[in-house]
Ligand SMILES: Nc1ncnc2c1ncn2[C@@H]1O[C@H](COP(=O)(O)OP(=O)(O)O)[C@@H](O)[C@H]1O
């Protein structure tokens with residue numbers, strides 16, 4: 001069991017369809033159940049998070065969802081506007097700027113700025129304080145955009161540091177990068193399917209996170225794992241029948257062979273993931289999917 005509790009910011013990343021939203025929901029619920037005050041943040045127009053949590057659609061305003069759990073939809077326009085307000089210290093001025101076509105076009109053209117605004121807002125809430133000085137949230141779980149966009153987003157602070165003149169934008173980027181790189185406060189949760197191609201992509205993602213960006217990986221989640229039915233010897237005996245067809249007996253044998261093959265590929269993928277030396281957690285594939293709050297509760301048992 002990896003101690004997630006001490007990390008204030010959990011960045012859940014991986015390829016689209018690997019289960020980022022599912023894992024984010026399960027993680028947020030698991031932490032909330034342990035008594036932490038958790039904010040779960042997601043982005044994207046068609047957010048699935050609220051459906052999985054069984055709550056009303058998320059909005060760009062932080063709303064309570066259930067005990068110890070809050071949710072927010074991160075939209076870059078709103079985040080950018082809020083960010084502008086923080087930097088420029090004037091809502092009226094910001095509104096004037098952002099409502100002018102010319103200036104908003106200029107800002108929209110700045111590479112990575114939109115992504116930075118999303119990440120900046122998630123990071124901002126991870127560090128937000130109550131008036132009495134205590135943290136507003138114990139943990140922020142960020143259901144990040146799929147790998148490509150997720151990496152673009154993570155490259156932004158570095159770009160700002162290389163390009164921006166001294167000022168608020170630059171000092172914010174410095175603080176954000178320090179925070180994101182601190183394993184005591186931030187953890188990257190890399191979600192994958194234990195299959196061959198997703199594993200290749202996950203190894204590349206890990207390389208980018210650690211090698212290129214020096215970011216702390218908390219653990220790898222092999223989501224949608226099969227529970228093995230066959231021993232290695234049984235699988236070996238079955239595999240030659242994978243293309244068999246004809247009688248009912250023959251197609252049953254072929255079905256068993258396909259399953260044995262999938263189990264072997266999964267075992268090989270898990271070995272490759274384990275070889276990275278990061279903690280590796282398996283979440284089972286649930287028949288019938290995980291679109292409901294009950295299904296998510298099934299998964300929480302493994303967190
Ligand atoms: N452990 C699981 N068992 C069965 N189905 C799953 C599991 N995890 C995810 N799924 C299904 O896979 C699809 C993609 O999951 P989702 O969490 O939306 O991925 P992502 O956010 O990475 O795109 C969804 O239809 C979801 O119900």
Ligand SMILES: [Mg+2]
Nearest residue numbers: 020021022048
């Ligand atoms: Mg998703």
